[in-house]
Amino acid sequence: MTKRSILIAAALAAAFALLGYESSRFWAYLIYAVAISAIGAMSLNLLIGFCGQITFAQGALIGVGAYAAGNLGNAGWGGFSLIGAGVCGALCSALIGLPALRLRGLYFAISTLAAQFILSYLFKILQPLTNGVSGLVVKPLVLFGRSVASDQEYAVIAITILFLTWLFLARLAQTDVGRAFLVVRESELVARGMGIDVSRTKMKAFLLSGFFAGLCGGLLAFTSRLANPEAFEIGLSVDQTAMIIVGGLGSLSGSIVGAIFVTLLPEAIQRIGELMPSADLVSAFREMAFGGLIILFLLLEPRGLVSLARRLRSRWGGSRSSAEPQVARPGGALANDVEPVLKGRKA
Amino acid sequence: MFALQLAIAGVATGSVYALIALGIVLIYKCSGVVNFAQGAYAMLGAYLTYALIRIGLPGFAAVLLGMVLMAGVGVLTERVVLRSMLKAPIVSIMMVTLGLLIFLKAFCLAIWGPDQIAFPQIFPAGAVDFVGIHITYNYIAAFALATSLSIAFLCFYRFTSVGLMQRCAADNSRAALAIGIHVSNQVSIAWAASAALAGLGGALLATLGGLSLGISDIGLIAFPVIVVGGLDSLVGALIAGFLLGVLEAFTEGMLTPGLEELLRRFTSIQSVGALQQVIPYALLVLMLLVRPQGIFGQRGTERV
């Protein structure tokens, strides 16, 4: 991550924040919806893309953050409720990640699936904490004494937090911790040989990922003013995973691109589909396109949009080398040649 | 007697779980991939069977033809989708099957609409009543069909030459290639069989519970089954299917009301909700902690 890329990112963030502030409610909504999803996607990418731990529990973790922020916010914690949401997310994530220290990839993945369902269930049952299926009504976020009520203000806040998250995670990728993640992903044996404490590294990944997932959930709670269990089911995990795959596993900017894609594409198809005569066909068409695009992407460009962009650029760049870099570039860039991460497969 | 009634209901649904789980294990053994779209295969099989009955085919013929069509769908997905992804990371392959699930669900939505549809009677209506237990012919037929097909498949796998080839290809594809087994054909056969079994399972579910897009959810119930049974054990899938079906029935019928009575007396919590859905997953977690290879699985494939 160079100074140049930081400046570009900051400029983009400022531009979108301004856009969000000045535009109508609907566009501000879309901007913060994408930003919040991107925060979640980056946190998931940290776990799956960087550290190679496959998880399905993202939806539930975001939910933990949402309920935590909702309760803390209603209790008057103000801006700290977002921090609290992150901490709760981190702790929960660590709990879910404990089996990873003993189980191999695929089995661990299934255990996260179980965690997702169990947490979804708990959201509906723990009435005192979550208000069950009626959903927890969340009062608007109170920041620096002011109550944030409009969609436009939330857009600015979401973009700001997105930028800070990106900054943090991009910097992390350059540190020893970040590099340890990559080595653990490639081969735990090699990592151990290099003196990396694999268990600790994995735990750090879970904690950090969980923190940002919780943050994402907190923002969701404040923007929808309601935290209800149906929003944090396996479907959310699937959406988030789709974002990082479409964007590119291991690429932070890819997560943002993926979030834009997965959030806006259905909306775009919806508008096109409204020209169709039958209403229920529109929704079916939307879903078919979503599923079909996931499949197509994975078939044709499994390394995501960012890698596609790179390939196109190098093809048209001409003088620049067209060979893809063989090592993980510092700065959260695409860590490519992602080999089968798990050993459960037969050769 | 209530307990027996529950057990019977559980065994019937469990036999369908076994069918679905069998397919997932089969694919896992052959391709190393967990097929998240198995539930979608079941749903599609149910809808295809329905469509065939609608155009005039008698019940059993429709079910059979539905299975054949699903076998085709299985081969198609394997050829088009999985072949191209041999070198991709596992998470991508799992995502592809998830994408397939989403796509197939939307496809059925587009053609048949979002509403519940009454599934035509394939088995005679009516029931058997003895010792105070009420079992409909539907239940009996579903159980009989599911179980006999599962066992037939297990026999095929164990005792026939094609089954032997399947086992070889699954065990060590390089060695199998070396002795002349057409491994990629075997993989296609595995996918075809899985999809066909799933299709039958879906049709049976539809006779029991009506036809709707929700049939695809059974794919998720399969996970506790295969972990408890053993990810690479077909027999395990069968037995664990029954076990979990009965567990679910008993939870719904006895554990839930019992717990609710307790909770209502001492706390303000009124209901335990869908406990029968989450207990299998709790069991899954327990199994992973205590005996990760499942009851029948092979040791050594699961721990780091």
Next chain:
Amino acid sequence: MKSRLIGAVIAGTLALAAPAKAEITVCAWGTITGPDALVNGMTYGTRDYLEYLNQSKGGVAGNKIRVLMLDGRYKLDEELKIYRRCADQEQAVVINGWSTGASKALRDQIQEDGIPFISESFASEVLDPQKYPYTFIAGPTYEQQMIIALRDLVAKGGKKVVLMYSDNEYGRGPVNVVRHSGIIEKLGLEVADLVEYRYDAQDVTAQMLRIKSKNPDLVYVQGSTPQLLVLLRDAAKAGLPARLFVSNLYNISPAIPEQLGAAAEGFRAIQTYSFYGSDIPAMKEIAAYGAKNEIEKKDIYFIKGWLKGKVIAAAIEKVINDNKGQVPTDIKAFRKSVREAMEGLKDFDNGGITPPFTYADHQGSVQARVAEIKNGQYVPVGSWINAR
């Protein structure tokens, strides 16, 4: 050539700068695809009535109404997004929303935005003319309907009641309200059990066996038709007759006797609107519309939708007439006047769908009666009762 081009550009710019003719937009969203799609006739009905007006009378007071029907898919985030689109981009003057959850989450925003909002929900938490003057519903609340069924049981001398409900807001909310209000005990009834089931359950045999063991006189189901299909079918499996079951007005659906046949005989539901196909003036309108257009859902929900369409059209018409035949250009003022017009509807004649009602209470008609399935058809039993 060049001058023609410049002329065209100037003309085009002038055309854009000219004040646009004020448009009337009505937004209606429902579960077009999703768990309770079976009852989405309510959304189709609203759209179709307004289209009928557009086709047969050129709209309302000569102004065509632009109706936007969207799919909320019964997902909260989808519904919230649609609300924002309708309120902002589409500049809708009236919004017809769907779920209880969304209606609750949007409560405050609706009042802030000042948009008249008709919700399909009948939850009492959604209805509060004082606190939420912009929110309307179209009939007696779920709680009121449940009480009608309970009163009916008392009249027949029954004692034990089992309450069954789905595990979502739609199911739990009203049941909790009724339980906490103490009215069940006041009526002298006993709650033998509370049975919750998954809103997308495919099999409830175990729950039915549980209920059977409690031997109740009545099972009230706070659920929707797809669920009732599963419930009644499994009740038959367990040996529980359908005549033990009563449910709310959302379960007068042709699908129930169609798909369940004999297993549905005796099932009762609360009726608040006339049946589709009954001999009322509104049906003649529907028939006229159906002659030229495809009617997606021919059921009692469609009738409800037709009714809502009439309410919306009547309110807009009054506002235009009061405004000297002009559509108000300020959307905020327009919405405010429409709300007042809706609230001011008195003895509103809706072509026989319900008795003429006054909308001051934001509920409309609260007359209800019980309808029972006899020989595959819903037949009213007893007379209209005032739900209060």
